[in-house]
Amino acid sequence: MSDRLGAGALSSLPSPLPRHTHRKLKPGRTKYPRKSKESRTHSVHPECHKRGVRQSVDLVNATGEATEDGSTLVPGGASRAVMDESEQTVPLDESFRETLMHHGREFQRYAVENGVYLAPVDEVEVERLQMMHDVFQLLFDRLILAPVPSPRRVLDCGSGSASWVEEVAEQYPECEVIGIDIYPYRDPNELPPNVELQIDNLNQASTFPSNYFDLVQSRTMAGGIDRDKWPNYLGDILRILVPGGWCQMVEISFNVQSDNGTLTENHALRVWSQSYMRCQEPSKDPRAPLYLQDWMAQAGFVQVEARCLPLPLSGWANNARDRAIGAANQENVHRLLASLAMYPLTQLLGMSLADVQLLVAQARREADNPALKAYFRVYVSRILPLGRGLLLARPCLRAYSSAAEEDARTDPTPSPPSPPSPPLFFKLRTDLKEAMWRKDVPRRSILRLVLAEHTRLSKRDTKTDRPVDMEAQLLGLLRKMANQGREAASSFRAAGKEDLAALEETQVDILEGYLRP
Template sequence: MPWWFFRRRGGSALSTDVTGRTGGKGWRLGEVALPRLQGRRRYLQEQPYLLPKDLGEVNRLDFQHYMLRAALRGNYLAPIGQPRRILDVGCGTGRWAIELAQQFPQAEVIGVDVEQAKSTSRMPSNYRFVRGDVLQGLPFEENTFDFVHQRLLLLAIPLAAWPGVVQELARVTAPGGWVELTEGGISPNDFVPCGPATQQLLDWMGQLAALRGLDAEGVVMRSLERYLAEAGLINIQRHFLGWPIGDWGGRLGSLMALDFKEGAKAISAPVAARFGCSEQEVLKIIEKARDEWDTLQTRGFGMIAYGQKPTNS
């Protein structure tokens, strides 16, 4: 592995608190931090990430990857050609990056995350995991990667930090290379039609997310194009995503419903603790919402946006 892959840039880290102030001491959660263990689930301390980090979440993320690959009929949309170096930011289980390493055996593929979700001896030889936190600045030299990918970090990156994060992705992208972002939302506007149980569930999730400085209103999803432009990228394209949620939508709808249901269940204990109800009450609301999706034929929405770094950068 070339030495320049792992040099950390100079200067202060990317850090933003919930009011948007920046500094050099990293992200601060203060009194809204979740305990490391809550109920049966394990959560990260000193991170804004709302979902758990445990085996159950590993399984859900792998399932989510296969679901998204089926929905998109592939792993990306950007016209990346034959990249030599690929970076997946917030790689989770590493499944996306591993598949890219298999698809492009000539490329060096890096997955970066705050914690390695799992390891196996059957990794492709051209794939490597690197521990890092995009909120603190990526540990790579500028102009390093031909393709930088990041998806579904809505519940991990504070709203005020998003412009700086996308600038950081652009910094490590080589001239002529591409940055691709995929995001959804957790506001009622992103689940249409939205029944009362779904509305209640999203309200709980949104309030919990807002306490941690995360986007609860769908701002990020609708701003991806602007973030890329502000980071100096060109040839920007965006694609709105719409998919059925529920058995009414066939196999894809069933997969989408299961993924959202399991994601909601993953934060049922924090929701119950925050809003003074039992976890069983939260789980009942989740089941009612699941029924609504079929009755109302609910659809969910998201967006993919990608842009290219100018060759004169």
């Protein structure tokens, strides 16, 4: 575990950007003084009206009357914005703020009634989301995982507490940073002036123009995106990226694991995981984090670098860094176990409030138990889109070995044996090891990418009955990647980026070396 969580877990990523230290405001202080006295508010794109998002919210009964399930509707403001089709966005309709009270927690009425998102939206949850952001900062040691030194426009899908949006805007004051979520968690006046917060249902088609953003982040969206909407969601991200734009995605698999294998099906943590994932299955896909890399490839992204990082639920790890990450995550986990499960387990599984509270209390004790060494898996991907002009070769490593146990349980059918590996495969493996030892970054990166893609194709082909010439497959893959590299080098040179063009040409030479007789 300590090796998988160590500082080298993301060592192949670019050097960390400057760390941001979170500063809490003193009561009554304004963090971002404004030249204008005009107050900012959330906005909604006019297309939201056309596709029914706003209309469905306008039907809210704002009387505060009790609903059939015993929940109480908290009325929002009565004001209604007038839509101007010539505007990019319109002011937020206050009915988006209307919430249902359920066992003492507030949930957005629109999100619950439409099955979009079943977690609370109150101040307690905002604090938890900020804790989760701080944990991610400790885990990744940076805000932006992709090499985007000076972004002009950045989008955060599922911005939540807007912590990531706020810190990116502080680091890049000339960058337009947009956060989009289903609920207005934060007051825009508390954020830097280059931040805009928008409200939208990301299961619907994106209203942003094509070729618009330098970077798109999607973080912990598996609980909000419908299982049949992932292709459209990823396709929209591809469309709105500028040529050469980047995307980074972070998802958590809530199927809790144990580093020493002591967690059994009878433990409350495992019961919590299975119950929560079962609630998601009718409309969401709780295993989406495991499939994300393949879905991205199907959507048209290439050069997908994926990592699977264990995230300890408490400070049980041996080394100081991992122990600090777990300790910082402990309070977040305590709150998460209650907030994510409260509505689904009581409303969808029919559990009583007392039973849910007992399960959560037991799960918290087990999460804190250092003997169980419990952790969630965090799946991280950063992606460069295909055909967007700039195809910088990146290592593509499917670090999903820690998911093997879960996959074996859910799919007991044994995979057919893989065909014998060709001699070229062994040469590539040997050269990769030597490149790692010599710290030859261009050769190491391109060989990792070749071998990872070869492994993916081999796994796909073993599921069919057709014979496969593995040597020919490898040679074809090398030719394809060499052609992509040449195109990328030309694009970089046309854009005046000689250093990147030179790197591409170096990697093309490496690939062509294996194609020569």
